[in-house]
Amino acid sequence: MTNNDIVQKLWNLCDVLRDDGINYSDYVTELVLLLFIKMEFENTEAGLLNKHKLPEGCRWGDLNAKSGLNLLNDYKRILLTLSTGKDLEGNPVVTDPLILAIYNDAQTRLREPRHLEQLIKTLDGIDWFSAQKDGLGDLYEGLLEKNANETKSGAGQYFTPRALIDSIVRCIKPQAGETIQDPAAGTAGFLIAADQYIRNETDNLMLLSQKDREFQWHQAYVGIELVPSTRRLALMNCLLHGMEGDDEGVVHLGNALGDVGKSLDKVDVVLANPPFGTAKGGEASITRDDLTYKTSNKQLAFLQHIYRTLKPGGRAAVVLPDNVLFEAGQGTDIRRDLMDKCNLHTILRLPTGIFYAAGVKTNVLFFTKGTTQNPKQEEGCTKNVWVYDLRTNMPSFGKRTPFGEQHLKPFEAAAFPPSPLGGEGWGEGKRIEGEWSFTEETTEKTLENSRWRMFTRDYIRDTKGDSLDISWLKDNDSVDAASLPEPDVLAAEAMSELTEALRELDGLLAALGAGDQAKVQKDLLAEVLGLGDKV
16 A cells, blocks of 8 residues: 555545535644544554653543544543643643644544544554555655645645645755744645755765754754644644654744744745735734835735845745736835845746646745855845746646646756756856757747746846846747737627627526516616627
8 A cells, every 4th residue: 555545545534524514624634633643653553763652541542442422522532631731630641842732722523423433443444554664754744735735625825836845945955954944834845845855865864963963853944834723734744754843843833924933043044935915804914023114915024034034145945926026116125125135046937727726826036145255245146037937838737737846857957057066056157048958059049939048137127127027938828919800800709798698697597587687687787888789
């Protein structure tokens, strides 16, 4: 049984949860409360070092030996104990801060004992030996990804595509000993990918001293997450991947655009995909008083936080929607400040369709604090901005055409080619405009049709007005304005389509028995549209 098989088997349990009235958004949260207890048992059975032991009376064996209402009531008792750290008599039984954080305010919405029995029976029937070989963390993350791909759950808002995360991490090249932050951590995908990259480079940390290993386990990573239920998923994800963090875990609960973000230490690397939207209604409020430019645009506020929190010479990669590249007013000031204080060396224009929200256009901005020659420089750090257009003339990505590593490899080869001296990082001297398989015979026409171009800071300031919304490729699916019909022909076509649409709507409403009401509304709409008695 492969991890994919196990993930699918776990996901099928969502049908059981739905039968108990639990909706899509709560599927994974409900499932992992039980799953973590099972995984702790399997780690113990496999003889793996497990520092974060559950207390007696709250273990898997205390559940699978019961049935009926006794089982459901005991499960509720276990969650209450793990949540509060105390038994029913008020005696402290849980002292592990990570366990308390994972089960903070945990409670089940299951109402039918038979559904809980079915969940336990299924978890007992999984081939956990196979799961151990690939790692329980990867299994858990596969479940998170499955949930994110289910658009009904809305979980995609905090899940960045795995292929994109891995590509960004390969470009940034995090190193052992560096501090790495994600101020909008979600389920901690960026932090875990950075840790896995470092483990691969250091033989699973065995090439490091004990002191350096301790640093990687407890101090190297910090994430901030606003939503408690999402933070729970992130803490469990990190722990199953061998990342413990400080007493609060790797991911802290709070708002990076509030006091929590203000108090964060400066770091070497920031990797982030801030949430989309503006700060209003139920969204996160922006209460930082240390940001130079006040804005209700959360992405612009996050961008300020990110380039301010970098140490001199620190580097960042952040996923941002198109509006951040061209928004006027404070947006222009923030982009100008970014290009002054940092070397904004690369922009990757991402294709549409790779995030759950249809039509969202996003980019990845790569920048370094200061310059290579002077990391403490705070003015005029950006000289050239290289742009890779992975959006124009790309397929429409989705379930039928998944976005994968193969789509990002040409960008990596062009933007971050290996140093001829074997060094880390990137250098403009090694970058070449044009197709990534550039040859000396490449002509200017080829440059205009390539995905990889360089634009000077002067061009961005003088020609673009400090807008970073830079594109040059012609969309093959676009219609040339010169070949469009005359305006009166287009207007007639539009009138015809509106008329036909109203007729179809009239027929539908009549078939539903709303003919009289439909006629009144149709006549009113026709009058507004100027269609008169055409319908």
